[in-house]
Amino acid sequence: MYGDFSLRRAAQTDAMFLGDMLVEAANWRAGGVRPRHEVLTSADHRRYLAGWKRTADDGLVATASDDVPVGAAWYRVLPQNAPGFGFIGVAVPELIIGVHPLWRARGVGRSLLRGIVHLAGSQGHARISLSVERDNFARNLYRAEGFAVVREGESRDTMARGTA
Template identity: 35%
Template sequence: MNPSHTVRKARPTDLPMVYKGELNYIQTIEPEHEQRWKDAMHSHLRQWTGALERMSVVEQDGVPVGYCFWEIIDDAACLASIHVVPELRQRGLGRLLLDHYMNDARTQGFAKLTLSVFRGNPAQFLYESAGFQCVRKGEEYVDYVYPDVTASTED
């Protein structure tokens, strides 16, 4: 039997899963930043609770297995985080969450969609395959923007 996947709005009771997912990310992708990340926990809690209305959770057969959330930065909807539990990666759940972020942001009136990713993070392939284009390569992070399909190509 194939598992059933649904995406729903996050609830405050999902925040422990977000903490575990973000900690897993730091320990796996950016271990050199773990202590600084832990020292900033109050800031993370403010970020997560502030973005709760823009946070989505993917469930498999009713069990939360991933999440994403985005923030508003200037005039853009910026993907802040996307996470799928390690044992369920490479099964399309990250793409499901990414598409949900993009649709949610557009529904809320945002034409500009952005994200930044740590260099070497395997998620870069996901973002590029979805159509995000690199606009800046920094020392540690790569910045992406989704082409604005509402922009006119006429001069």
């Protein structure tokens, strides 16, 4: 338990909530309003959920004290011929994280990030990657938690860290 929330392993039945968190991640800017169906059906985002939960997939869900999910972090190992935004290699899982707006700045994201890095390491992954837009305030969190830029893009960067 982390104050007024706790973490649990993500299950196959969490797919719809992970979709909600994918939409939150895509709409991170204040006033971000890309419709749910647009985010979830776009080729760029669909890869992060299609067929959840595959053998190599894993994740965590943050729940409020009343067991209502409020955030999630999960990873997928994506193939080289269908890479994600943060792809750095075939055996490196790519992290996705989203937190409900009312639960931001309350430690949920940091707890999920630390937990998913630990989980990935316990599953034998030496590194984990993510993609973040340059003006996203979460960059500071990722840096503080040991992520470093490994590839710069036009408006977004790929970051990675070891899980050991």
